[in-house]
Amino acid sequence: MKGVIAAGDRQTCAAGVTALEAGGTAVDAILAAAFASFVVEPPLTSPAGAGVLLHGDRQRGFEIIDFFAATPGRGLKRWPELDFHKVTVDFGPTTQPFHVGKAAAAVPSALPGLLATHRRHGTMPLADLLAPAIRYSRHGYMLGKQVRWVNELLEPIVTMTPGVREIFCEDGAIAAAGTVQYNRPFADFLESLARDPADGMRAFRDATLAHFGPACGGLITAADLDAYEPQVRQPLRARFQGYDIVTNPPPASGGGLIAFALRLVEQLDLGSFLGPDHVTGLAEVFRAVSQARLSGYDENIGEPDVIEKLLESSNIDAWIGRMAAHREERQLGGTTHISVIDVKGGAASLTASNGEGCGYVLPGMGIHMNNFLGEDDINPRGFHKFEPGTWMTTMMSPTIVLRDGDPRLVLGSGGSNRIRSAVTSALVNALGFGRDLDRSVNAPRLHVEGDQLWFEADEAHTDASEALEAAWPGAARFPGRNMFFGGVHAVGRTEAGLVGGGDRRRGGAVAVAGGS
Secondary structure (H helix, E strand, C coil): CCEEEEECCHHHHHHHHHHHHCCCCHHHHHHHHHHHHHHHCCCCCCCCCEEEEEEEECCCEEEEEEECCECCCCCCCCCCCCCCEEEEEECCCCEEEEEECHHHCCCCCHHHHHHHHHHHHCCCCHHHHHHHHHHHHHHCEECCHHHHHHHHHCHHHHCCCHHHHHHHEECCEECCCCCEECCHHHHHHHHHHHHCHHHHHHHHHHHHHHHHCHHHCCCCCHHHHHHCCCEEECCEEEEECCEEEEECCCCCCHHHHHHHHHHHHHHCCHHHCCCHHHHHHHHHHHHHHHHHHHHHHCCCCCCCCHHHHHHCHHHHHHHHHHHHHHHHHHCCCCEEEEEEEECCCCEEEEEEECCCCCCCEECCCCEECCCHHHCHHHCCCCCCCCCCCCECCCCCCCEEEEECCEEEEEECEECHHHHHHHHHHHHHHHHHCCCCHHHHHHCCCEEEECCEEEEECCCCCHHHHHHHHHHCCCCEEECCCCHHHCEECEEEEECCEEEEECCHHHCCEEEEECCC
C-alpha cells in the first residue's frame, strides 16, 4: 500500500490516490484531493473559501497551516451600502439561518493557503496535482447523491444568481444525482494557474476586487488581499486514553473545546461503557462545552493561557460538579474534510469550507465566493462587528492521533458548530470503545447548544433515545443519520495495515493507493 485517503466524495479520493500512486506524499495527495473537491463538492468548499491543514510525521514533527478567513474592510473610510440578506436552510427537524450577498464574503484564503502549502511542502509539480481537478471540470464529473442533497438544502443560495446557477443547475433546476456536470470556466482558470501560479493569483485577486469590493456592495479591498498571509502554527496537544491528540490551536476554538470535552469524558469514564447512561452523560459533556463557549471562551481564545485554564484539573472538577447538579435538576451545525496517511508515515488532515457560499461567483472563473461574514457561529458579536483584518475563529479541527509519536488516526469533520461534537464522538468511539473506523464515524451522534439537544435516533438501541428524550424535554430527534451532524472522514494505521472510514452523512468515501 502507498497510502489511504478518506473524503466526502469518491472522485475527491481518486484525485488523492493519483498523487499517492505517483509517489507523492500525504500533503501532495491532500492538495490534489482539495482541488478536486472544489469541482465535485461545490456547495461545501471553494478556492474562494478557507481551510486549516494539519500535517507531519514522526521525524519532522507536526504543524498547522492556517488559512482561515480574515475580516475585510482595511482602508475604508466609510462603509458602502451592503449587499447582505438572510436565507433559511431547512434540515427537517430543525432550521438554520444564514446571510448571503457580497457583503457576506470574507477575504478568500483557500487558494493562497493551498499554494503556500505546495511551495513549502509539495514534492510533485503543481500541474500534476491540478490535473484531476482540470479533468473533472472540463470533461465532466458525476454529481454525487449526498452533494446533490446539499445543493437542494441550499436551494435559496445556489439558485440566487445566474453565476451560481451555471454551477449547480441544469435546465433551470438543481441538477439530479448521477448527472454529469461540467465547470469549464474553472478548468480554464486551473490551467492558467498550472502554467503560472503567480499570474493565476493576480487574476483571482483582480476578479475579487472587481466584483466583491465596496463599489459592488462588498467589503473586500486591495489592502485586505495584500495583507493576507497563511499562518504556520504549532498544534494544540492533549491526551486521551493513552494517546496524544494533535489538533487546531487558537485562534481557532474547535481544537480547545474538543480537548476540554475529552478531559470530561475521561474523568467521567464515559468511554468505558455503552447504553443510555453513556449517551445522556455525553450530552451533558456537550452541554458543558457549549456553556464554556457561551461564557466567553471564543471571545478570549486569543489569550495565551485560556486553554490551559480551561483544562486545569480544578476547573475540570468544577465543571463536573455543575454537570452533576444539572443532571439532578433535569432528572436524568458548508464544510468538507480530507484525511490521508502515506506509506512513509506522513499524515495530513484538511478541513475546508466555503460556508454555504454567498450566492455570487467570480465571473469567468466558475468560483463561488464564501459567506463567512454571514454565519452566526463564527460571528458571536453580531455581523460586521470585528475590526478589519481580524483572523476569524473557527470550529475547524483537523486532528491527528499519535501513539509513541507515530500517526495512528487522522480525522476531522465539516458541520459548523457540530464539528466539535462530531470529532469528539468519533474519538471516543475509536479510542474509548475500540470500534473500527467505519463504525466510529457512522455511529449515531448528538449535539448540544445551550439547553437545546439534537440527536440521531438509534434504532438498535431505543433505550438510549428514550433516555435522551426523558432527560432533555424538547430535544430535536432525527430519525436517521443526517448531515446536520457533520461528516467525519478518517484514516488509520493498524497492525493489519491502512484503513479508513467515510461518513455516509456526507457521501464519505475511502480509497487505498497501491492495494486492493
